[in-house]
Each structure stands twice: as structure tokens, then as C-alpha cells.
Amino acid sequence: xxxxxxxxxxxxxxxxxxxxxxxxxxxxxxxxxxxxxxxxxxxxxxxxxxxxxxxxxxxxxxxxxxxxxxxxxxxxxxxxxxxxxxxxxxxxxxxxxxxxxxxxxxxxxxxxxxxxxxxxxxxxxxxxxxxxxxxxxxxxxxxxxxxxxxxxxxxxxxxxxxxxxxxxxxxxxxxxxxxxxxxxxxxxxxxxxxxxxxxxxxxxxxxxxxxxxxxxxxxxxxxxxxxxxxxxxxxxxxxxxxxxxxxxxxxxxxxxxxxxxxxxxxxxxxxxxxxxxxxxxx
Numbered sequence: 001x002x003x004x005x006x007x008x009x010x011x012x013x014x015x016x017x018x019x020x021x022x023x024x025x026x027x028x029x030x031x032x033x034x035x036x037x038x039x040x041x042x043x044x045x046x047x048x049x050x051x052x053x054x055x056x057x058x059x060x061x062x063x064x065x066x067x068x069x070x071x072x073x074x075x076x077x078x079x080x081x082x083x084x085x086x087x088x089x090x091x092x093x094x095x096x097x098x099x100x101x102x103x104x105x106x107x108x109x110x111x112x113x114x115x116x117x118x119x120x121x122x123x124x125x126x127x128x129x130x131x132x133x134x135x136x137x138x139x140x141x142x143x144x145x146x147x148x149x150x151x152x153x154x155x156x157x158x159x160x161x162x163x164x165x166x167x168x169x170x171x172x173x174x175x176x177x178x179x180x181x182x183x184x185x186x187x188x189x190x191x192x193x194x195x196x197x198x199x200x201x202x203x204x205x206x207x208x209x210x211x212x213x214x215x216x217x218x219x220x221x222x223x224x225x226x227x228x229x230x231x232x233x234x235x236x237x238x239x240x241x242x243x244x245x246x247x248x249x250x251x252x253x254x255x256x257x258x259x260x261x262x263x264x265x266x267x268x269x270x271x272x273x274x275x276x277x278x279x280x281x282x
Contacts, residue, residue: 001155003079003153006145006146008057008061011145012065014058014143015058015062015065017142027100035095037096039096040092041282042091042092043090043279045090045105045278045279047076047275049275050082050083050084052113052116052154053077053078053082054109054112054115054153055150056074056076056077056078056089056109058146059089060072060091063098066100067093067097067101070092072090075087076088076089078116098279105279106279108146110276112149112153113275115268116151117154120154122247122248124155125249126256130256131243131261131262133247133262133265134151134156134158134159134264135151135268136159137159137160138266144162151269159264165195166195167191168199168200169198171200180213181209183199184197188214196216198215198242199218201220204230207234211238216239216240220241221245222244225255228255228260229258232258240262241259242263244266247263
């Protein structure tokens with residue numbers, strides 16, 4: 001499935017802020033001192049290892065915001081699987097612009113490609129099971145839209161984008177409300193008809209209580225594999241079941257095999273390793 005790119009209006013403020021942070025108060029004093037104003041160059045974004053590309057639009061925007069005269073020829077757009085040594089895009093034009101934007105461009109594409117590659121690895125590891133991979137709100141401040149986009153590029157799906165697009169009643173909500181039934185009752189009375197309610201449970205007795213309430217999904221938090229299998233059997237398809245807790249490419253297949261509907265992974269956005277991509281002089 002091809003994932004539509006994010007609109008430029010969504011990514012431009014993030015890329016602009018990153019460039020302003022890097023340029024500081026005096027601009028790129030190294031490049032301005034060393035490189036002649038009229039110098040021109042041709043460079044290439046090159047994958048150093050295998051993975052899935054995401055964030056190329058952010059990288060190209062970084063170059064163009066610094067130097068509008070730069071041109072790009074895209075070889076491997078977002079969503080492409082690449083091997084080490086493959087050219088992703090060629091960047092040509094004024095040398096100063098290329099060098100001043102290089103680090104910010106690489107920061108975006110390496111980080112987002114790391115997320116997409118990790119998502120793809122989990123999705124591949126659970127093929128043959130019904131479960132879908134979803135991300136969480138454990139994102140870097142300010143980068144949520146980009147990180148969740150990268151998850152989609154890698155074949156995963158998005159959980160809530162924020163606190164306003166779904167009700168997720170967690171253990172602290174239950175404690176503050178005085179119980180599970182009270183929390184659900186108040187939530188149901190306050191929300192619109194299109195908003196769904198999910199409850200977090202970490203024991204089978206809690207799940208049994210949740211099944212008696214008007215909810216749409218249950219988050220099975222940090223349950224063992226045996227508990228997950230029992231939980232799926234107990235739900236019997238009446239609610240969406242979501243497993244969370246240390247979901248990685250190594251653990252995902254066994255969790256998916258329990259029959260849950262969703263695997264929720266915070267690791268995708270808070271702990272993944274960037275994909276190694278470099279800018280090579282040509």
C-alpha cells in the first residue's frame with residue numbers, strides 16, 4: 001500500500017525550526033569561510049545499510065529552504081526498500097547550500113527511515129497472523145506527525161494521534177475515578193457517538209469486569225503469552241484486543257500468535273536506531 005506523503009505545510013515548520021537551531025546566530029561560519037560563493041557540486045544521498053526509506057521530503061525541504069536553486073533527482077522515494085550502497089536521491093547546485101543543510105537533512109531521513117525499517121521488520125515477522133502493528137504516543141515532542149507517518153510507510157498503523165481522538169482509560173484514570181465502572185460511565189456520558197472507548201487491563205479479573213461494560217477495545221498491558229491467549233479466548237471476538245509491552249521484532253511473532261488483534265509498540269518511536277544514510281560527493 002502506498003502511503004500518501006504529508007502535505008508540505010505540515011513538515012515545513014519542523015524542518016525550518018531544525019535549520020534555525022543548527023544555523024544559530026551567525027549561520028554556517030565554516031562553509032561560508034571555506035567554500036567559494038560560486039562553487040557548485042553534485043552529491044547523492046546513499047543508503048549505507050538495508051532498510052525502508054522515509055523522510056525524503058523532509059531532507060529535500062531542508063536543502064531547498066537553505067538554497068532554493070538546489071535540484072533533486074529522486075531514485076528511491078519514501079516506502080522504497082533499499083540495500084547498502086543504493087542511491088536514494090541526487091542533490092545538485094550551489095555547494096554552500098548543500099553543506100549547510102546536510103546535517104539537518106540527514107537527521108530527518110536517517111531517523112524516520114529507522115522507524116520505517118523497524119516497523120517493516122515487525123510487520124514481516126508477524127505475517128500469517130491476524131494482528132496489526134500500531135504505534136503509540138511515545139513520540140519525540142514536536143515530531144509525532146512525522147514519526148507516525150514513518151510507521152505507516154513501514155507497513156504499520158497508527159494508534160491515537162493525541163488525547164483528543166479516542167478515549168483510553170488507563171490504570172491511573174481508574175484510580176482517580178474510583179473504579180473501572182465509574183470511569184467508563186463518565187466517559188460514555190461525555191463523548192460523541194463517533195468516539196471509541198478502550199480500557200487498559202493487566203489481569204484477567206480486570207478483563208472480566210471490562211467485558212461487562214460498554215467499551216470498544218481492551219488494552220492487555222504487559223500480560224504473559226499464556227495470559228494473552230486466555231484473554232483472547234475470554235473476549236471471544238466481542239472487543240478489539242490490543243497487546244502492549246516490549247513489542248519488538250524479536251517478541252512480536254509470539255505475541256501475534258496468541259490471536260490478539262493489535263500489537264502496540266512504543267519502541268518504534270522512542271528507541272529505534274536510525275538507518276545509516278550518508279551524503280556522498282560525486
